[in-house]
Amino acid sequence: MKKRILIIDDDPELCRLLKKCMETEGYEADLAYTGREGLELIRKKDYHLIVLDIMMPEMDGISTLTHIRKTKNTPVLILTAKGDEMDKVLGLKSGADDYLTKPFSLSELTARVQSLIRRYVELGAAPKKPRCMVFGSLVIDPAHMRVTYNGEDLALTRKEYDLLYFLSSHPGQIFTKKQIYQNVWQEEYAYDDNNIMVHIRRLRKKIEPDPEHPIYILTVWGMGYQFNGDAGNE
Numbered sequence: 001m002k003k004r005i006l007i008i009d010d011d012p013e014l015c016r017l018l019k020k021c022m023e024t025e026g027y028e029a030d031l032a033y034t035g036r037e038g039l040e041l042i043r044k045k046d047y048h049l050i051v052l053d054i055m056m057p058e059m060d061g062i063s064t065l066t067h068i069r070k071t072k073n074t075p076v077l078i079l080t081a082k083g084d085e086m087d088k089v090l091g092l093k094s095g096a097d098d099y100l101t102k103p104f105s106l107s108e109l110t111a112r113v114q115s116l117i118r119r120y121v122e123l124g125a126a127p128k129k130p131r132c133m134v135f136g137s138l139v140i141d142p143a144h145m146r147v148t149y150n151g152e153d154l155a156l157t158r159k160e161y162d163l164l165y166f167l168s169s170h171p172g173q174i175f176t177k178k179q180i181y182q183n184v185w186q187e188e189y190a191y192d193d194n195n196i197m198v199h200i201r202r203l204r205k206k207i208e209p210d211p212e213h214p215i216y217i218l219t220v221w222g223m224g225y226q227f228n229g230d231a232g233n234e
Helices: 012-024 035-044 061-071 085-093 106-122 158-168 177-185 193-207
Strands: 004-008 028-032 049-053 076-080 098-101 133-135 138-141 146-149 217-220 224-227
Touching: 004 012, 004 035, 012 028, 012 106, 028 035, 035 049, 035 061, 049 061, 049 106, 061 076, 061 085, 061 158, 061 177, 076 085, 076 106, 085 098, 098 106, 138 158, 146 193, 158 177, 158 193, 158 224, 177 193, 177 224, 193 217
Parallel strands: 004 028, 004 049, 049 076, 076 098
Antiparallel strands: 133 138, 138 146, 217 224
16 A cells, blocks of 8 residues: 655645655655645545645644644654754744755655655654643643643633644744634634634633733733743743
8 A cells, every 4th residue: 555645835836746756756645735725635634744845825834733733643744945943943843753954855855755654654653642731730632632720621612722722832932813813713814803812811711820910821012922831830
């Protein structure tokens, strides 16, 4: 049975080239030109490896990877721009297994793909399940989509969980309302600030010791919101 690879990149020409290369090496390859298209394919099919570009419009590679890691442990090889060190760091922290810097040779791509598939599929070294994230008394368990505070389960809606997971997966990083809307709601930003603010307010009531003086989800005036990864650990 052929190993199946998913390539997610907004460059059609590069996608076709990579697909041809992978098929020449004996793999099956599917293409997605946006993060959302990729997530839809991942929902329908199982893949042995995902090749994911970081720089994409609407939903970038980091956000796409964050969504992938909610439900899948499939090895992910990210493609980054030359010299963009922060993308590499964010990608690896978000759950990528390896990275390749553009421009790259097809022989190097093939070698990394073969190595990842051999490591995680043929040798049985499957990636570990997403680990619990602990922020003092607040514990987020991605494997079971469970959130507890002081050991007690919190009743979060799916959107509240997605919002908390997205922010807490990038502690210290400031996100604008537009970025939050596109990554959590996975829709074009409609400049509906009220929707985001309502969800932030409801989430704070459930996870914050004092919702009027939040320590986890911080407002950065004039910019957006930030998750404080040091909260409760002092």
